[in-house]
Structures are given as structure tokens and as C-alpha cells.
Amino acid sequence: MPGRPEQDVIVIGGGPVGLATAMSLAGQGLRVTVLERDGEAVAAGPDVAERAWGQWHRPGVSQFRQPHILLPVGAALLRERLPRVVEALEAAGPL
Structure with missing residues (x-):
């Protein structure tokens, strides 16, 4: 029997x-x-947000640098379901 997958x-x-x-x-x-x-x-x-914005080339995500109408909904879901992520983002400064 094979072992558990990675x-x-x-x-x-x-x-x-x-x-x-x-x-x-x-x-x-x-x-x-x-x-x-x-x-x-x-x-x-500590400066990941600034570097990601300027340096991360995302050809598969054409809307990467565009404002998004669903941002408030996404932020609310993050606060509800992944509060540790929100805490880390707030500590880093982007929110």
C-alpha cells in the first residue's frame, strides 16, 4: 500500500x-x-507590498494592477474567515 501523499x-x-x-x-x-x-x-x-506592485509581472492576471469593485467584499470575507491574514496585513501597513 502506498504511503500518504505529500x-x-x-x-x-x-x-x-x-x-x-x-x-x-x-x-x-x-x-x-x-x-x-x-x-x-x-x-x-517589510516592503513586500511596494515591491510586489512594481516588480511582480503577472501575465495571467491582467487585472492585477486595476482597482476592483469587489475589494470591500473580499476584505470582509478575509476578516471573517482568515483573521490572522488581516492582522498580518494590518501590521505590515497595506490595510
Whole structure:
């Protein structure tokens, strides 16, 4: 009998929905792998938001740098379902 796989779930896409899904599933104890076709994200750090905005080329997400009408809804869902993410974002300054 084969051993347990390295992950329980594979999430396709590392955008806001894919990452929120991955974090939610990981918070339930599942091992999650996120696959993203747009290459490596900008490395974490205190100025990650500024560097991501200017340096992260996202050809698969044409709306990446555009304002989005659903941002308030997304922020409310993050506050409700992934409060640790909101706390980290607020500590970093982008919210």
C-alpha cells in the first residue's frame, strides 16, 4: 500500500481566491500545495507590498494592477474567515 501523499489538496492559482482557499484548508489541518503559473512571487519582507506592485509581472492576471469593485467584499470575507491574514496585513501597513 502506498504511503500518504505529500499533500492532501492542490490549489490551482495563487491569486487572492487561491491563496485564501489554501490558507483556509491548511487551517483545517490539510497539507496544501499551491500551483501558480505566473512564476515566483516577490519575497516576503517589510516592503513586500511596494515591491510586489512594481516588480511582480503577472501575465495571467491582467487585472492585477486595476482597482476592483469587489475589494470591500473580499476584505470582509478575509476578516471573517482568515483573521490572522488581516492582522498580518494590518501590521505590515497595506490595510
